[in-house]
Amino acid sequence: MTSTTAQRGSVEARTGAPGGNLPRTLLTALAPVSWGTFYVVTTELLPSAHPLFAALLRALPAGLVALAIGRTLPRGGAWWGKAAVLGVLNIGLTFPLLAIAAERLPGGVAATLAAAQPLVVALLAVAVLRERLSGWRLGCGLAGMVGVGLVVIGPNAALDAVGIAAGLGSAASMALGVTLTKRWGRPAGTSPTAFAGWQLTAGGLFLVPVTFLAEGAPPAIDLPAALGYLWLGLVGGLIAFVLWFRGLTSLPVASVAVLVLLSPLVAAVLGAVLLDQTLGPIQLVGFALALAAIVAGQLPAPRRTRD
Numbered sequence: 001m002t003s004t005t006a007q008r009g010s011v012e013a014r015t016g017a018p019g020g021n022l023p024r025t026l027l028t029a030l031a032p033v034s035w036g037t038f039y040v041v042t043t044e045l046l047p048s049a050h051p052l053f054a055a056l057l058r059a060l061p062a063g064l065v066a067l068a069i070g071r072t073l074p075r076g077g078a079w080w081g082k083a084a085v086l087g088v089l090n091i092g093l094t095f096p097l098l099a100i101a102a103e104r105l106p107g108g109v110a111a112t113l114a115a116a117q118p119l120v121v122a123l124l125a126v127a128v129l130r131e132r133l134s135g136w137r138l139g140c141g142l143a144g145m146v147g148v149g150l151v152v153i154g155p156n157a158a159l160d161a162v163g164i165a166a167g168l169g170s171a172a173s174m175a176l177g178v179t180l181t182k183r184w185g186r187p188a189g190t191s192p193t194a195f196a197g198w199q200l201t202a203g204g205l206f207l208v209p210v211t212f213l214a215e216g217a218p219p220a221i222d223l224p225a226a227l228g229y230l231w232l233g234l235v236g237g238l239i240a241f242v243l244w245f246r247g248l249t250s251l252p253v254a255s256v257a258v259l260v261l262l263s264p265l266v267a268a269v270l271g272a273v274l275l276d277q278t279l280g281p282i283q284l285v286g287f288a289l290a291l292a293a294i295v296a297g298q299l300p301a302p303r304r305t306r307d
Contacts, residue, residue, distance in 0.1 A: 025298060028247025029259050031240040036266025038236060040274055045228030047219035051102065052211040055095035057229045060204025062237030063197050070194025075187065082184055087202025089177030091241075095203070096210055097170035104163030111264035113167030115148040116141075118297070120175035121257035128179045129253065136301035137254045144261040144293030150286025151268050151279075175257070181245065182253040192246035200241055258297030261290050 046054055067073070074080045101110040118141035125131040186195045221229070248256050265287060271277035279287070 024247060025251060025255070025259075027243050028251065028256060029262055031244035031247075032260045032263040033266050034236045034240045035260075036263040037270060038232065038263075039267045040270045041228045041231055044274075045224045045231075047221070047225055050215055050219045051099035052096055052207065052215050053218055054229065054232060055099060056204060056207045056211045058232040058237045059091050059095065059200050059207060062233045062241070063200030063202070063204050065238055066193050066197025066200060066242065070191050070197050072190050072194035074198060079187060082180075083198035084202045086177055086181055086184075087199040087204075088206050089173050089180065090199055091203025092206030092210075093173040094170050094177070095207065096214075097166045097173060101163050101167035101170060104160045105167065109153060110163070110167050111152045111267065112145060112149040113164065114171050115145045115261055115264060116168065117171040117175045117178075117260050118144060118254065118258040120172050121178055122254055124175055124179040125253060128176075128183050134254070134301060137297070140254075140258055140293045140297040144258055144290050144297070147286045147288070147290030147293060148261055148264045151283045151290065152264050152286075174260075178248060178257055179253060181248050186245070186249045192249075193242050195249075196238070196241040196245045199245070200237060255298050258294055261294050265290055 042051070042054060074083050098110070098114065101113060105113075119138065122134060122137040122141055125137075126133050186192070219225075244256075268277075268279065268283070268287070272279050
């Protein structure tokens with residue numbers, strides 16, 4: 001990390017003010033918005049029972065394309081190791097754990113557990129980034145998680161211990177990856193595309209043996225499936241992660257982390273619009289609460305709660 005980047009991160013950590021501006025925040029938000037399309041694409045276009053194969057095609061081809069565009073590889077053994085760690089945490093572990101949670105739990109429960117990520121980031125920022133514990137950030141994370149739960153958890157939601165562990169593990173893995181990405185920064189002279197390519201490729205390579213050991217041979221791919229995989233790889237993989245890591249290295253980590261709440265909200269809206277799913281009064285209240293938490297997470301903490 002350059003001294004300028006480190007100084008900017010230090011100021012952000014102290015003030016809670018975004019180092020970027022509204023356009024940069026909106027561009028970063030496009031990443032979790034695109035991830036919110038995963039459910040409808042998976043259920044309507046992709047072969048069933050192959051979630052890890054979908055994750056692999058979402059990560060590895062996008063990573064290789066990003067490497068070809070960025071034309072930059074990690075320099076020195078330290079950054080090869082860091083890129084591998086970040087790729088495994090942000091992608092290689094997060095994707096399969098999410099798949100396990102989605103398979104063993106109702107989608108709403110899995111989404112709510114994933115929405116715990118901002119809370120975990122707020123706690124990890126204390127240990128990893130040496131920030132003081134922020135009640136404001138914890139409150140935003142908790143409100144967002146409750147809001148998502150109201151939107152997506154149905155009255156007959158069943159619980160499964162393995163699914164719950166996988167869902168929380170997924171949130172913790174990406175939260176740690178997000179926090180370490182903020183701590184290590186992006187090396188000088190490395191574009192956001194190349195930086196995303198390192199992690200997508202590392203995560204994709206990690207997924208290769210995991211996918212084929214767990215799911216066996218790839219499924220047959222027809223035209224709708226090909227379009228679905230293309231969408232997930234190009235939009236949900238390449239474009240989304242370039243925007244995500246670009247924003248993460250230039251905006252406060254807690255402000256970026258709370259943006260992930262957009263993903264289950266977008267999934268709920270698409271379910272209502274495309275799949276005739278219903279959003280009742282309770283879901284609308286949860287929707288408003290989650291949106292309020294997202295907006296509050298972009299604002300400086302009130303003076304009385306600042307560190």
